[in-house]
Amino acid sequence: MSSISEKISLRRARFDFALRMGDNGLILSHRLSQWLGRAHAIEEDIALANIALDLLGQARLWLSLAGRIEGRGRGEDALAFFRGESDFRHFALAEQPNGDFARTIMRQFLFDARQLALLEKLGESADKEFAALAAKGAKETSYHIRHSAAWMRRLGCGTAESNRRLKEAAEELLRFCGGMFCEERGEELLARRGVIPSADILRAQWQSTVEQVFAESDLPPPDAKAIDSRPSFCGHTEHLGYILAEMQSLPRLHPQAKW
Amino acid sequence: MKKKQKQKRGGGEQLFEVFVRPRAGLGHRHVGSVCAADAEMALLHARDCFTRRMEGASIWVVPSSSVTVSAPGDKESFFEPAADKTYRHSGFYRVPGDVKHL
Numbered sequence: 207m208s209s210i211s212e213k214i215s216l217r218r219a220r221f222d223f224a225l226r227m228g229d230n231g232l233i234l235s236h237r238l239s240q241w242l243g244r245a246h247a248i249e250e251d252i253a254l255a256n257i258a259l260d261l262l263g264q265a266r267l268w269l270s271l272a273g274r275i276e277g278r279g280r281g282e283d284a285l286a287f288f289r290g291e292s293d294f295r296h297f298a299l300a301e302q303p304n305g306d307f308a309r310t311i312m313r314q315f316l317f318d319a320r321q322l323a324l325l326e327k328l329g330e331s332a333d334k335e336f337a338a339l340a341a342k343g344a345k346e347t348s349y350h351i352r353h354s355a356a357w358m359r360r361l362g363c364g365t366a367e368s369n370r371r372l373k374e375a376a377e378e379l380l381r382f383c384g385g386m387f388c389e390e391r392g393e394e395l396l397a398r399r400g401v402i403p404s405a406d407i408l409r410a411q412w413q414s415t416v417e418q419v420f421a422e423s424d425l426p427p428p429d430a431k432a433i434d435s436r437p438s439f440c441g442h443t444e445h446l447g448y449i450l451a452e453m454q455s456l457p458r459l460h461p462q463a464k465w
Numbered sequence: 466m467k468k469k470q471k472q473k474r475g476g477g478e479q480l481f482e483v484f485v486r487p488r489a490g491l492g493h494r495h496v497g498s499v500c501a502a503d504a505e506m507a508l509l510h511a512r513d514c515f516t517r518r519m520e521g522a523s524i525w526v527v528p529s530s531s532v533t534v535s536a537p538g539d540k541e542s543f544f545e546p547a548a549d550k551t552y553r554h555s556g557f558y559r560v561p562g563d564v565k566h567l
Binding site: 247250352353356360 | 478500
């Protein structure tokens with residue numbers, strides 16, 4: 207491959223990856239922030255809000271980086287608030303509705319398990335900017351998974367009711383997990399260059415974390431068939447439009463506003 | 466003296482007292498309380514509620530039911546006898562002029 211075209215596709219791949227990291231944080235953060243004032247106890251309300259703010263902080267850094275890589279003057283706000291549904295690159299898992307508390311915890315845990323595996327590997331990336339953001343995120347994410355896994359075990363081993371709800375959450379959400387491991391455009395190139403870990407490595411590590419915590423939570427092991435039922439499903443569900451309508455309406459009404 | 470009443474919220478949650486050490490070398494100080502189903506969750510809640518602004522280097526959580534407290538009625542016998550014992554304060558004693566380091 208000629209060096210110029212490879213340089214261009216490498217830049218495009220870095221942009222896509224940074225955008226994906228930012229969008230995952232942004233959308234999941236928005237979902238978690240919808241719990242504010244609704245959790246079963248004020249302590250848990252604060253815990254979920256803390257996690258939402260951590261993810262938003264990570265999203266801001268990744269989106270700003272994406273804007274710099276793109277080099278067309280788009281900052282974090284332009285990328286967050288002035289893109290349409292089809293340009294968002296997060297996992298379908300991240301946008302799934304909160305449901306009950308068990309559903310929210312399951313979504314968080316399934317995400318955290320992949321995110322922690324990714325950030326730990328990404329900390330050793332050949333790309334210094336990626337490595338720096340990953341190192342900051344890994345500390346926060348290792349707390350997030352401690353929180354989500356602690357609740358997994360308590361809900362799973364709590365009452366018949368809490369176990370049933372957690373099981374239902376697993377059935378509902380596992381089918382969106384395949385989307386976390388399909389390599390998007392350019393990711394294969396980044397993996398080859400040692401910039402990001404390959405999807406296979408992440409999948410294996412995710413699988414072992416999930417199997418362990420499922421076992422500790424009195425849940426049947428995750429069904430690989432359910433996870434891969436939509437292997438090519440990396441797109442979005444009907445929920446994203448509603449999220450963006452709520453999240454973007456204010457900056458779009460007042461595009462010059464500063465806050 | 467009596468055992469502090471065990472306080473519960475819905476779902477079998479229990480009250481825990483939270484102690485935070487601001488940094489190495491200082492002692493843990495009582496900062497408040499949290500409700501949780503068990504000690505591990507109480508520790509996570511305490512981290513989330515009381516160390517958001519870098520206040521802590523270490524956290525203890527203790528079930529409130531394990532704290533034995535003095536009763537309001539104990540006030541006279543516990544604390545008032547100390548009121549007229551000024552010799553318990555270091556300022557009561559005159560330091561001899563020859564003592565350089567005290």
